[in-house]
C-alpha cells in the first residue's frame with residue numbers, strides 16, 4: 015500500500031509497526047508537494063531539511079524504544095496564520111512578509127510534543143478573511159478536484175493539501191466557516207471545535223471571539239486523532255476552557271445508538287443548490303437506515319447570522335489588525351512624510367483589498383454614534399442565535415445541514431461580488447457566533463465530480479458526539495475514499 | 502461680580518507595585534538603562550500573543566479602591582481603547598470603559614491652613630489599565646529616528662478620577678499628598694514621580710456669579726503630565742489667573758469653545774496650549790474579546806479587606822489619643838510614612854512616654870535622617886535602641902541632655918559599622934560618666950567643696966540674689982556629670998540656707 019493517499023490512521027499503524035519510517039513518510043509527502051503543488055499552490059513555505067530533521071529525530075526516538083506522542087511521526091501541514099518559531103508566518107499578507115515569530119503557538123507546541131512532523135505552512139485568504147483563498151498576497155490555491163475552481167477558504171491551502179495527498183493531516187482555523195467550507199469544497203473532513211476547546215495562543219487573531227483552530231484529515235478518525243493532540247486547557251489563553259479532553263481517537267469508532275438528528279427548516283430554502291440538497295437528504299437516509307431519528311427543528315434567528323457576523327468579525331479585526339502599523343515589525347512604507355503618513359502608507363501598501371474592506375467595516379461599526387446601533391445590536395442578536403441552538407439541542411443530539419449552498423465555485427467568479435462571497439458561509443457562520451463545534455464530512459459528488467459536504471453541529475464540548483456520528487456515516491459510504499487526480 | 506470659585510478635578514495614574522506586568526510575566530521594574538529588556542511577545546504586541554490578567558494587580562487595585570471608600574463592582578470587564586501611537590504596540594490600550602471595577606468613593610483631607618477643617622473629596626471612579634511604552638525622540642535636532650522603549654508597556658496602572666471637588670491649587674496639592682500617603686501606607690505603589698509611578702492631569706475652570714445673578718463658568722482646561730505636586734499647584738495657580746484674564750478679554754464661557762489641553766513649562770511657570778494626540782479622537786472602545794470578565798466574590802473582598810492596614814487618617818486619630826500628642830506632631834509622624842510611624846510607636850511603647858518619643862523622633866531622628874539622606878529603615882539607631890535610651894530618661898537614669906550626648910555619640914563614626922545596640926549605650930554612659938548620680942553623699946561632698954571655694958557667690962545668695970545659685974550649680978554639674986540638675990539645686994539651696 016502506498017504512503018501517499020493512506021489515511022492518517024493507516025499510516026500511523028505502519029509507522030508504529032516499523033513498516034515505514036517517519037523519514038520515508040515525510041519524504042513521500044515532500045515529493046508529492048514537489049510534484050503537485052506547482053499546480054495546486056497549497057503551500058507558502060516548505061522547509062525540506064527542517065521537515066526531514068524532525069522526522070529523523072522521531073525515528074531515532076522510536077528506535078531507542080522511547081514512547082512517542084500520539085502523532086508518532088505523521089507529517090502535518092499548518093495554516094500560515096499559526097505562529098511557528100523560526101519559520102515564516104505571513105498570514106498570506108504582504109504586511110507580514112518575512113516575519114518569523116520568536117515563539118510557537120500552543121498548538122504547534124502540542125504538535126511537537128505529539129511527535130508530528132511540521133511539513134510546511136499553507137496558503138490562506140489574507141489574515142483568514144475570505145472564502146476562496148483568492149485573497150492571498152502570494153498565490154491563488156486551486157481545488158484539486160478541478161483546478162479552475164476554488165478550494166474554498168480561508169483555510170484553502172490546508173484543505174487542498176490534504177485533498178491532493180500532499181499531507182495526511184493539516185491545521186486550519188475557522189472564524190466563520192474557514193475549515194468546514196474548504197473541507198466541503200475539497201472533499202475532506204474538517205472540524206471546528208467548541209470555542210475554548212483549543213488554545214488560540216499563537217494564532218494570529220482575526221475575530222478573537224470567533225476564531226478556533228481545528229483539524230483537516232482524509233477521514234473522520236484522522237480528524238479525531240489530530241483534535242486529541244490539539245485540544246486542552248492553556249493558561250496563556252484566558253478564553254481556553256479547562257475541561258477534560260476525551261480520547262477522541264479511541265471513542266470515534268463507537269457508534270451512537272438512536273442518535274437524534276435535527277434538520278432546521280431555515281436551512282432548506284431558495285439559494286440551495288439542488289444537487290447539494292439531494293446529497294444532504296441522501297445522507298439523512300443513511301442515518302435513518304442506521305436507526306437515527308430525524309426531527310425538524312427551527313433556528314429562527316439564523317437568517318441574521320451573516321449580518322451579525324459581518325459586524326462582529328470586522329469590528330474585532332479592525333482592532334486586532336491595528337498592531338500592523340509598520341512601527342515595530344512588518345511592512346513599512348519606503349516613502350512617507352510624517353508619522354501619520356507612515357501609518358497610512360504602510361497599512362495602505364501592506365494590506366489587500368478584502369482586509370481593508372473589513373477594517374473599514376469594523377472601524378465604522380465601533381465608531382462613536384454607531385456602536386449601539388451596530389456592534390451592541392449585533393451582540394444581542396448573537397445571543398439570540400445561541401439561544402436558538404440551546405433550545406434545539408433540548409430535543410436533538412446533532413443538527414445536520416449543507417456546509418455551503420453550492421459546490422466549489424470558479425476562481426474569480428465571486429471576486430467582484432463580496433456579498434455573494436459572504437453568502438457562501440451562510441451555513442457555517444452560526445456555529446462560530448454560538449461558539450459550537452461543527453464538522454464537515456464528504457457526503458457526495460456533483461455531476462461535475464465536485465465534492466459535496468455534510469455539516470453536523472453539536473452542543474458545546476460535544477466534539478466526541480460529532481466525531482462518532484460522522485464516523486457512523488463514513489463507515490457506510492465511500493465518498494471519503496475518492497482521491498482527485500491533480501492535472 | 503462675585504469673586505471666582507476655582508473648580509478642580511484631578512486624574513491620577515499610579516503604577517501598582519506588582520512583580521510582573523498586568524497581562525504578561527515580564528518584570529515591571531523601572532529599568533531605563535536597558536531599553537526593551539523586559540519584554541515578551543505579549544507586551545510587544547506580537548501577532549498571536551494573548552493577555553492574561555495578573556490577579557495581584559487586580560487585588561492591589563481593589564485594595565486601593567476600598568481604602569478610597571469606593572463601591573466594588575461585582576462584575577467588571579476589560580475594554581480596548583484604540584489609538585495609534587508608536588509607544589502603543591497593539592494599537593490599543595487594554596483599559597476599562599463603562600464598567601470600571603470600582604466607583605463612587607471619597608478621600609478625606611485636611612483643608613489647607615490651620616482651620617482644622619476636614620474636606621471630603623469625591624472619587625468618581627478608579628479603574629485598571631496597562632501603561633504604554635516610552636517614546637524617545639531625538640533631541641539633537643538632527644532629525645534622526647525616534648526610538649521606543651517598551652519596558653514600561655504593560656505595567657499595571659490604576660487611574661483614580663476625582664470629582665471636581667477641589668477648590669484651590671493648595672487643596673489640590675493637599676489631596677495629592679494625602680492620596681500619595683494612603684497609597685504608600687497600603688504599599689500598592691511607591692508613588693515615585695521621578696520614575697513616573699505617579700502621574701497627574703488636572704482639570705480646572707472658574708465659576709463666577711455676575712451682578713444680575715447669572716452664573717458664569719469659564720471653559721475647562723486640562724493641564725497634562727504634571728510631574729510634581731509643587732508643579733500641580735503652580736500650574737493651577739497660573740491657570741486660575743490666566744482663565745480670569747482670558748474671560749475678561751474674550752467673555753468666552755464653558756461650552757463655547759472645545760476643552761483645551763495644556764502643558765506646563767515649569768522653568769517659566771506658565772501653561773501652554775498643546776496639540777494632544779487625543780484631540781477630537783474617537784477611541785472606539787469595545788470589550789476585549791481576549792480577556793474574560795471578572796466576577797468579584799465576597800470571599801475575595803473579605804480577603805482583601807483583611808490584608809488592609811490602618812489608614813493614615815485613622816492612625817492620626819488613634820495616635821493622638823494613645824500618645825497624647827498634638828495634631829501637629831501626629832501629622833508630622835504619620836505623614837512621614839508607615840515605617841516612620843511604626844518606628845515612633847515602637848519607641849513610644851518602650852519608653853512609656855509618647856511626648857518624649859515624639860520630640861526625639863520628629864526632631865533628632867528626622868534631622869539626622871535628612872542630613873544623612875537616609876530612610877527610616879536605613880537609620881542606624883533602630884527603634885529598640887532609641888526606646889531603650891529614652892526609657893532611661895523615664896526611669897531617671899540619665900538626663901535628657903546626657904541622652905542627647907549618647908545619641909550623638911551612637912551616630913558618630915565609632916559605631917557606624919556595627920549594628921548599634923543597647924550595649925553601646927551602656928558603654929558610652931560609662932565612658933563619659935553620664936549615669937545620673939543618685940549617691941547624695943558624693944554630691945554633698947562636692948557641694949561642700951564648691952561652697953567653700955565660692956564665698957562671694959554664697960554671700961550674694963544670702964543677701965537675696967537668687968541668681969547666684971546658678972553659678973554654684975554649674976560648678977557642681979561640671980564635677981559630677983551624671984547629676985540630676987533638679988536634685989543638685991535642691992541640695993545646694995538646702996545647704997546655703999543651712
Ligand SMILES: [Zn+2]
Nearest residue numbers: 525527541544
Ligand atoms: Zn511581557
